Amino acid sequence: MFDFNIVRKASSDYPKPADFHPSYGTAGFRSKATLLSSTVFRCGLLAASRAILLNSHTGLMITASHNPVDDNGVKMVDPNGGMMPQSFEAVATELANCEDDDAVVAVLRDRVFSPMSSGSPRSAAGGALTVLIGHDTRPSAPSLLAAALAGVRALAVHAHSYGCVTTPQLHFLVHSANQIPAAPLPQLQSYFDVIVGAFLELTKGGELEAAGAGSNSSLLVVDCANGVGAEQLGKLVPALESLGVEMQLRNTGRGGGQLNYQCGADFVQKDRLLPTEMNDVPVGSRCCSVDGDADRLVYFSPLKGGGISLLDGDKVAMLAAVYIRDVMELLPAELLHDIQVCCVQTAYANGAATAYLQNILRLPTVCTPTGVKYLHEAAHNADLGIYFESNGHGTVLFSKTFVERLKAMEDHPAAKELLLLSQLINQTVGDAISGILLIEFILRRKRWTLQDWQALYTDLPSRQLKLQVADRSSITTADAERVCITPAGIQDAITRVISGFTHGRAFVRPSGTEDAVRVYAEAEIQEQADELARLVARIVYDMAGGVGPRP
Numbered sequence: 001m002f003d004f005n006i007v008r009k010a011s012s013d014y015p016k017p018a019d020f021h022p023s024y025g026t027a028g029f030r031s032k033a034t035l036l037s038s039t040v041f042r043c044g045l046l047a048a049s050r051a052i053l054l055n056s057h058t059g060l061m062i063t064a065s066h067n068p069v070d071d072n073g074v075k076m077v078d079p080n081g082g083m084m085p086q087s088f089e090a091v092a093t094e095l096a097n098c099e100d101d102d103a104v105v106a107v108l109r110d111r112v113f114s115p116m117s118s119g120s121p122r123s124a125a126g127g128a129l130t131v132l133i134g135h136d137t138r139p140s141a142p143s144l145l146a147a148a149l150a151g152v153r154a155l156a157v158h159a160h161s162y163g164c165v166t167t168p169q170l171h172f173l174v175h176s177a178n179q180i181p182a183a184p185l186p187q188l189q190s191y192f193d194v195i196v197g198a199f200l201e202l203t204k205g206g207e208l209e210a211a212g213a214g215s216n217s218s219l220l221v222v223d224c225a226n227g228v229g230a231e232q233l234g235k236l237v238p239a240l241e242s243l244g245v246e247m248q249l250r251n252t253g254r255g256g257g258q259l260n261y262q263c264g265a266d267f268v269q270k271d272r273l274l275p276t277e278m279n280d281v282p283v284g285s286r287c288c289s290v291d292g293d294a295d296r297l298v299y300f301s302p303l304k305g306g307g308i309s310l311l312d313g314d315k316v317a318m319l320a321a322v323y324i325r326d327v328m329e330l331l332p333a334e335l336l337h338d339i340q341v342c343c344v345q346t347a348y349a350n351g352a353a354t355a356y357l358q359n360i361l362r363l364p365t366v367c368t369p370t371g372v373k374y375l376h377e378a379a380h381n382a383d384l385g386i387y388f389e390s391n392g393h394g395t396v397l398f399s400k401t402f403v404e405r406l407k408a409m410e411d412h413p414a415a416k417e418l419l420l421l422s423q424l425i426n427q428t429v430g431d432a433i434s435g436i437l438l439i440e441f442i443l444r445r446k447r448w449t450l451q452d453w454q455a456l457y458t459d460l461p462s463r464q465l466k467l468q469v470a471d472r473s474s475i476t477t478a479d480a481e482r483v484c485i486t487p488a489g490i491q492d493a494i495t496r497v498i499s500g501f502t503h504g505r506a507f508v509r510p511s512g513t514e515d516a517v518r519v520y521a522e523a524e525i526q527e528q529a530d531e532l533a534r535l536v537a538r539i540v541y542d543m544a545g546g547v548g549p550r551p
């Protein structure tokens, strides 16, 4: 049993910097790493508290994903391998903002351990309750890991560090740790056994042909963002080799490159540029980029004369949707009775992707606010929920009902294939490693080149900008962030500007991971999308207290 005096004493080693007011944002707490020790210590307390309250193992991932190397952050993982429920975020923010050790104890005792916030126990972990911890490659990881361990242990809960692992690997491990009460904690190898095992089973039989006849069809060049993906992706090389794919890793961190600097999925998707260390990659090659913690994936191909042809998260979603639809069409009708399929996007989804989904695939679509926590929840409401952010975060969720029905018909080849897909695709959170295997499998199966995939639909030209304002919380939104509510009058001004552009669409929202306001615009041609984004950024600058030079 724990003792709040021990918590109080341990907390005194991790004082909160004055004037630091963290909040649980789009994907957990994020900030400059030097500010975060108290936050991570308190997240250790929180993860341990949830383990106690739910009588299950929980998880904590120390990462700032695609952010610059000097940032860091922490994401909490619940016993089911999913993200911490949103209902708990306010308490997390309150705990992180306590000014002294007495306040930390008070919030923990009165708010965290109050019956209102705890929820009901789901699965019995048996054995020793443990918080599973992972971290990315940031130099600040060791000291923040020490803070997390101190927080967990202050509540007399065990902590197990998996070291440098990807965010999706940690989510997977937390989920599997809770499957069999009192079983030993899973090894990282179990992740590869399940995901790569399903891939090998799916590709068995050798009837898969190389994707197209292009001379580079066997080559896959992966930009690892100088992040944690490099080491873990290396372990896929033999599996892909069995499919005739030669995977070459770039930006592995071993050449001295900086994390996420001019490389990685966020850079490629937002700047539409070839990542550093890839200038020698032949035009037309199949390439992909992951982000710093390998939960995002985008594909691309270098173009003649520079630039890239990008296949973003929307395109990944459509490829998965098309393929899964093909397989489902082979299933007996009774198996599909009442099975709901749904595709979840955010306002950042390209208008052409949404139109393809609705008009060609005729799939029900849902639009949620930015952040996987919203998309994941919406996808869970369907039996087969496909969700991807345009930046490459996402996965395909299979409901229990659907999996049970597939299991009952496992002798049917299409049912078996979907079951294997449900294992290949990480069910806890979006996963770049599992995503690469899925895409490589589908491309082979359909005998598609990147060009075939790209041709599913043509993206509307778009532009994303960000700018700083005095207080980004002065901007509030509604309707899945597509409409600005405050400052008063800003939406009218934006709507007026949009009306001057053919196929114009634009919106603004405060970032949940950076001190910035993001602007998105799309229009019929690139110059117009650029111009619309600039005009909208100006409106934000003028009406919401822009800082620095006017856009």
Ligand SMILES: CC(=O)N[C@H]1[C@@H](OP(=O)(O)O)O[C@H](CO)[C@@H](O)[C@@H]1O
Binding pocket: 026, 027, 065, 066, 348, 370, 371, 372, 389, 391, 393, 510, 511, 512, 513, 514, 518
């Ligand atoms: C436009 C954009 O790409 N936003 C990203 C970014 O959130 P912001 O709240 O926009 O900073 O980081 C999130 C976490 O990685 C990711 O879920 C989200 O999609």
Ligand SMILES: [Mg+2]
Binding pocket: 065, 066, 291, 292, 293, 294, 295, 296
């Ligand atoms: Mg990430």
